[in-house]
Amino acid sequence: MKMRKRTVIVSSNLMLCLVFLSVADAQIGDTIHPYAYARVLQDDNLFRVNTNEEKDTLTALGAGVDALLILSRQRINLGAQFERATYDKADNLDHKNMNLNGxxxxxxxxxxxxxxxxKYRETIASFNETATIRSRDDRATLTSQGSAGYSFSPRWDIIGSMRTARLRIDNRLNSDFDRFGYSTELRYATGAKTKVGVKIGITNVDFENDTIIGSDTISSDFSNRVLSGTFSWEGSSKSKLDARIGWTDVEHDELTDRDFSGQSSRINYLWQTTAKSQLxxxxxxxxxxxxxxxxxxxxxxVSIRPRWNITSKLSSxxxxxxxxxDFRGDANASLLGGVSREDTINSISLALGYQISRVIKLDFRFITHDRDSxxxxxxxxxNTYRLGIRARL
Incomplete structure (x- = not known):
């Protein structure tokens, strides 16, 4: 496991180094912003259990840098952040976080x-799926995405895209996976700020290790094929709608009773209600x-996200x-004839930000989360409560 984790680290660092080297000649007019921050978070159910909850407080200190580099018409955003997090009671969970992106x-x-x-991230694995585990497991994730679009007439364009993800967790071998997806979308502009299209996509998910059930080993690898119609509309400068509605077919390598075929969709609507608020x-x-x-x-x-800039310094x-x-791919339920797991999650979050000065910002966030299963x-x-302060250096 440690060798696999080092492989993830090396590959991500190599990619980020290539990005840095490619922009070595960027002009001085570009912006580079180092910063430092501190945050305190109180969690009233640290290990995500339904009985004998344990409350704890996390304190974190961190620093990072954001950069915007401009090469002619090309724009490059780079970021790096490093953090040290310590717990008041569960000090066996103390850890370092690292985030790199380009x-x-x-x-x-x-x-x-x-x-x-x-993007590359190192942190500790959550306890959302491990009700009986209270030890630290280091987690590394590496994700990438890319797209290329070509306009072959004033109204027609075609877009190709790809996404990858790699997850590695030290002591949870069944969770490790590699995901690779690609898609092609053909779009037609029907009028001002309105486009319709057709999108075809394929995603392959390969789990690093098979699930062991008794004397059997079961692969949970699967492929997902999606055919969708797409629609994009900007009614005005104050509203925007993006929709994708189609059909999904999922096929597993083994235990094909876990396969799924059905409707797949996503609709996002943004409404700029006033100059200071949006929904x-x-x-x-x-x-x-x-x-x-x-x-x-x-x-x-479904989710609803209102935002309001109360004053020039206070935002919410x-x-x-x-x-x-619906956990359709549960190998245990499929092989042993059990009931597939189904969860229902309700959550509410509230955030406030206050710009103390041009370089110092204070923020507060509250989250309440409930999962039935x-x-x-x-x-x-x-419930979690977080208070943080950030300063640009």
Whole structure:
């Protein structure tokens, strides 16, 4: 496991070094912003259990740098952040976090444009799926995404894209996976700021290790094929709608009774209600994966996110979210004839930000989260309170 983790670290660092080297000649006019921060978080159910909850307080100190580099018409965003987190009681969970990212937005001529981004993160695994585990497991994730679009007429364009994800957790071997997806979308501009299209996508998910059930080993690898119609509309400078509605077919390598075929969709609507406030609404039903779970998951839900700049220095935001999860790829339920796990999650978050000065910002966030499940050991609820301060250096 440690060798695999080092491989992830080396590969991500190599990619980020290539990005840095490619922008070595960027002009001085570009912006580079180092910063430092501190945060305190109180969690009233640290280990995500439904009985004997334990409260704890996390204190974190960190520093990082954000950079915007401009090379002619190309824009490159780079970021690096390092953090030390300690717990008041569960000091065996003390750890370091690292986040690295790079994004390139590129344009060639008048017809080609696209983007490429890579993110690497080291932290500890959550306790969301481990009701009986209270020890620290280090987690490393490496994700990337890229797209290229070509406009071959004033109204028609075609976009190709790809996404990858790699997860490695020290002592949870069944959770490790590699995900690779690619898609092609053909779009037609029907009028001002309105586009319709057709999108075809394929995603392959390979779990690093098979699930062991008795004397059997079962692969949870699967492929997901999606055919969708797409719609994009900007009614005015104050509203925007993006929709994807289609059909999903999921096929497993083994235990094909876990396969899924059904409707898949995502709708996002953004409404700029006033000059200082906005409302974002999302509705979805998708076949996906979740970190730390070796199973296909059918996720459907809705979220509402209002945001309000109360004054020039004080801002607020809120999120209401309902999410239903159907673990269709559960190998144990399929092989042993049990009932597949189904979760229902309700969460509310509230955030406030105050710009003390041009370089110092104070923020507060509250989250309340409740998960019901047909598997009682997977039920839990928690509340977290976070207070943080950040200073640009």
């Amino acid at each position: 994004n390139l937005n590129w344009v060639v001529g008048s017809d080609w444009r696209g983007r490429f981004g890579v 974002k609404f999302s509705l979805w039903r998708e076949a996906t994966t979740r970190f730390e779970v070796d199973s296909l998951v059918i996720s459907q839900g 935001s809120m999120m209401l979210r309902y999410n239903k999860l 047909n598997v009682p050991i997977q039920e839990y609820s928690y």
